Amino acid sequence: MAEAKKRLLTYAGLKAIEDELENLKVVKRKEVAGKIKEAREQGDLSENAEYDAAKDEQRDIEARIEELEAILKNAEVVVEDEVDLNKINVGCAVKVYDITFDEEMEFKIVGSTEANSLEGKISNESPVGHALIGKKINDVVDVETQAGVIQYKVLDIKRS
Secondary structure (H helix, E strand, O other): OOOOOOEEEEHHHHHHHHHHHHHHHHHHHHHHHHHHHHHHHOOOOOOOHHHHHHHHHHHHHHHHHHHHHHHHHOEEEEOHHHOOOOOOOOOEEEEEEEOOOOEEEEEEEEOOOOOEHHHOEEEOOOHHHHHHOOOOOOOEEEEEEOOEEEEEEEEEEEEO
């Protein structure tokens, strides 16, 4: 069997996954068990929409618990205080100048599990994240995107 891929996480990302897992195991499991019990007490299960919905919810919760446990089992936490700020790596914030669109942008480079473009968190595996990893201040990178090639100049690297 192939070894599972390491999942890079920042400490905040690790904490968020642990919190969600705890909530699913302690709160959600109990809630859905209660719904199933209530639905069972209504009698005939063959035409019981509440029972079916509760069983579906239970299956989804168990699948998510399994998914989170797999992430944690293969997690490698990036200690942000130890990140080398001479070059871009997971766990740092990067300010870049978008040469193509003439604007400054900031990204936080995170593992794929934590990526959220709305929060400016980009994955080290995304085209932009991948191109930036290992680069230094003043380096210029070309990134292949759906919109064509975009050029970024690295302006600053700092702890996020």
